[in-house]
Amino acid sequence: MRAHDQQRPLRADATRNRDAILAAAREVFAEHGLEASLEEIAARARVGIATLYRRFPSRQHLVGAAFVEKVAKYAEAAEAALAITDPWDAFTSFVRTMCELQAGDRGLADLLSMTLPTDEHVERLRAVAHAHVVTLIDRAKAAGQLRSDFVTEDLLILLIANATIVHVTQNAAPAASRRLVALALDAFGRTDTPALPPPPTSAEMAVAMGHLAAKRGCGADGEAIRLDTGNLPVRNSG
Amino acid sequence: MRAHDQQRPLRADATRNRDAILAAAREVFAEHGLEASLEEIAARARVGIATLYRRFPSRQHLVGAAFVEKVAKYAEAAEAALAITDPWDAFTSFVRTMCELQAGDRGLADLLSMTLPTDEHVERLRAVAHAHVVTLIDRAKAAGQLRSDFVTEDLLILLIANATIVHVTQNAAPAASRRLVALALDAFGRTDTPALPPPPTSAEMAVAMGHLAAKRGCGADGEAIRLDTGNLPVRNSG
DNA sequence: CATTAACTGGAGTACTGCCTCCGGATCGCT
DNA sequence: AGCGATCCGGAGGCAGTACTCCAGTTAATG
Numbered sequence: 001m002r003a004h005d006q007q008r009p010l011r012a013d014a015t016r017n018r019d020a021i022l023a024a025a026r027e028v029f030a031e032h033g034l035e036a037s038l039e040e041i042a043a044r045a046r047v048g049i050a051t052l053y054r055r056f057p058s059r060q061h062l063v064g065a066a067f068v069e070k071v072a073k074y075a076e077a078a079e080a081a082l083a084i085t086d087p088w089d090a091f092t093s094f095v096r097t098m099c100e101l102q103a104g105d106r107g108l109a110d111l112l113s114m115t116l117p118t119d120e121h122v123e124r125l126r127a128v129a130h131a132h133v134v135t136l137i138d139r140a141k142a143a144g145q146l147r148s149d150f151v152t153e154d155l156l157i158l159l160i161a162n163a164t165i166v167h168v169t170q171n172a173a174p175a176a177s178r179r180l181v182a183l184a185l186d187a188f189g190r191t192d193t194p195a196l197p198p199p200p201t202s203a204e205m206a207v208a209m210g211h212l213a214a215k216r217g218c219g220a221d222g223e224a225i226r227l228d229t230g231n232l233p234v235r236n237s238g
Numbered sequence: 239m240r241a242h243d244q245q246r247p248l249r250a251d252a253t254r255n256r257d258a259i260l261a262a263a264r265e266v267f268a269e270h271g272l273e274a275s276l277e278e279i280a281a282r283a284r285v286g287i288a289t290l291y292r293r294f295p296s297r298q299h300l301v302g303a304a305f306v307e308k309v310a311k312y313a314e315a316a317e318a319a320l321a322i323t324d325p326w327d328a329f330t331s332f333v334r335t336m337c338e339l340q341a342g343d344r345g346l347a348d349l350l351s352m353t354l355p356t357d358e359h360v361e362r363l364r365a366v367a368h369a370h371v372v373t374l375i376d377r378a379k380a381a382g383q384l385r386s387d388f389v390t391e392d393l394l395i396l397l398i399a400n401a402t403i404v405h406v407t408q409n410a411a412p413a414a415s416r417r418l419v420a421l422a423l424d425a426f427g428r429t430d431t432p433a434l435p436p437p438p439t440s441a442e443m444a445v446a447m448g449h450l451a452a453k454r455g456c457g458a459d460g461e462a463i464r465l466d467t468g469n470l471p472v473r474n475s476g
Numbered sequence: 477c478a479t480t481a482a483c484t485g486g487a488g489t490a491c492t493g494c495c496t497c498c499g500g501a502t503c504g505c506t
Numbered sequence: 507a508g509c510g511a512t513c514c515g516g517a518g519g520c521a522g523t524a525c526t527c528c529a530g531t532t533a534a535t536g
Contacts, residue, residue, distance in 0.1 A: 010512095010513090011502085011503055011504075011512060011513065012503070012504085013502065013503065013512095013513070013514085014503095014512080014513060014514090017513085017514085037492085037493065037494090038493080038494075038495090039492090039493070039494085042515095047514085047515085048515035048516060049494090049495080049515080049516080050495090050496075050497085050513095050514070050515060050516075051513080051514060051515070053494090053495065053496080054513080054514085059494095153417075154417065154421065157403060157414060157417065157418055157421075160402060160403065160406060161399035161402060161418065163402075164398060164399060164401075164402040165395060165398065165399065168398060168446045168447075168449055168450050169438060169443070169446040170445065170446065170449060171442070171445075172438040172439070172442030172443070172445070175435070175436060175437065175438040175439075175442070176391075176395060176437075176438040176442070176443070176446070178435040179391075179392065179395065179434055179435055179436075179437050179438065180395055180399065182434045182435050183392065183395075183422065183425040183426075183434065184421065184425065186424075186425040186428045186431050186434075187421040187422065187424040187425035187428075188421075189431075190424045190425075190428065193424050193427075196417055196424075197413070197416040197417055197420050198413060198417075199413065199414075199417050200407060200410040200413040200414040200417065201410070201413075204407065204409070204410030204414070205407070205410070205414070207407075207408065207409075207410065208406045208407040208408065208410060208414070211407075211408060217493095217494090248482090248483095249481095249482060249483065249532085249533055249534075250533065250534085251482090251483070251484085251533065252482075252483060252484090252533095255483090255484085275522080275523065275524095276525090277522090277523070277524085280485095285484085286484060286485035286486060287485080287486080287524090287525085288484070288486075288525090288527085289483080289484060289485070291524090291525065291526080292483080292484085297524090455523095455524090
């Protein structure tokens with residue numbers, strides 16, 4: 001790349017259009033999920049389709065740009081949860097916040113349940129958040145309130161399930177989603193039951209997220225998935 | 239319709255092709271879910287696409303014909319579970335069986351999570367099965383092993399979630415699905431936690447299933463799938 | 477074996493979404 | 507205002523899927 005791939009600032013009209021596209025994208029993704037038609041986004045931004053592609057060469061660029069803030073909220077939620085003293089309250093508060101964010105935005109619902117290569121800034125946010133989540137989990141386990149055979153894959157499974165519920169239940173989303181989350185938390189908090197069957201490996205879940213991403217038109221299927229466990233804490237503590 | 243819309247028997251080659259199409263459909267649906275391409279089914283049956291459409295005018299006709307037997311297993315599973323004496327074992331056995339059927343057949347995974355058939359024969363099966371399920375639930379509740387605020391919508395939520403997991407996790411499906419089901423059952427069996435948030439209404443869930451069906455290309459949004467038992471040998475006809 | 481109704485397959489239409497090309501409009505600077 | 511660099515938008519190519527039409531083939535029957 002050239003030394004100054006820090007390209008000169010966009011022309012005024014270009015900036016205006018870019019913002020319009022992002023606003024439209026946030027709307028449309030929230031309504032229809034990440035598989036929304038790019039043409040619809042361009043139309044809602046009152047912009048030609050070419051303009052959209054010029055600014056965001058691929059769907060995941062657009063997704064990335066449209067969701068930076070929301071992903072930041074994810075990090076914030078993790079951090080905020082850390083401030084809660086009771087380990088179980090902290091953990092459940094985080095999980096509930098995540099799933100509520102999903103329920104309010106179908107795009108985010110998709111995003112949290114898949115892996116998307118995005119920009120560096122977002123990656124850093126994720127990494128930090130992930131570390132916080134691991135802490136939340138460890139604390140809750142240590143307090144004997146989170147089942148000891150819990151793994152981060154379980155959280156991912158919940159996020160995927162919740163994403164679907166949100167997608168499918170449309171206007172009934174809040175009730176169904178809250179119900180699902182409450183059930184999941186009750187399950188996570190059981191310490192008196194026999195061990196769960198073995199969880200899928202994090203590699204398997206990475207592949208799964210890749211499939212999801214592919215299905216939503218973001219990233220090629222089978223392409224090297226960032227094993228970082230992506231958006232969500234998918235690290236398998238031993 | 240004319241009195242004898244009981245059309246004359248198909249010609250030998252037509253019957254052969256019809257069977258080939260059904261066999262191919264079962265394969266392809268199992269692999270890819272209900273949204274599989276009809277052209278692929280025709281190709282696998284080594285039949286022209288027109289032949290498929292002649293025999294099954296719409297996707298839901300094909301789906302219906304391909305899955306009658308599998309849906310019957312749903313009823314059988316409920317009945318078999320009733321024979322188990324321990325109420326909790328009976329309930330969990332039924333749930334597990336359902337979800338395992340889903341894990342083994344992505345088409346069925348879709349089908350069980352959308353809406354049940356309206357064909358009268360199958361409708362009867364469904365009604366009976368549903369009654370059995372209600373019995374299973376009541377028994378388990380009475381025994382104090384199933385949480386008292388459990389409702390049938392919770393089961394549906396699980397089926398939808400499981401369908402997605404099965405869809406997404408591909409080869410890791412068994413592990414992920416079993417894990418999800420085990421967690422759900424642990425949640426269902428909690429009697430020591432505060433009441434869950436209110437469930438979605440069954441009307442809301444019906445709408446949700448309609449959306450799912452529409453997304454899979456079966457039936458208009460909101461209308462149910464009609465299983466065609468028409469010219470299938472009716473086993474255990476009674 | 478001849479006749480005919482039933483059946484067939486593939487080409488064709490229609491639609492949708494992704495993505496690119498390029499003539500023309502617009503901006504920003506002098 | 508004039509001018510070049512930048513940017514725009516819609517037409518159009520490509521691909522995948524649903525679904526239809528029709529000229530040719532094949533099974534059943536006497």
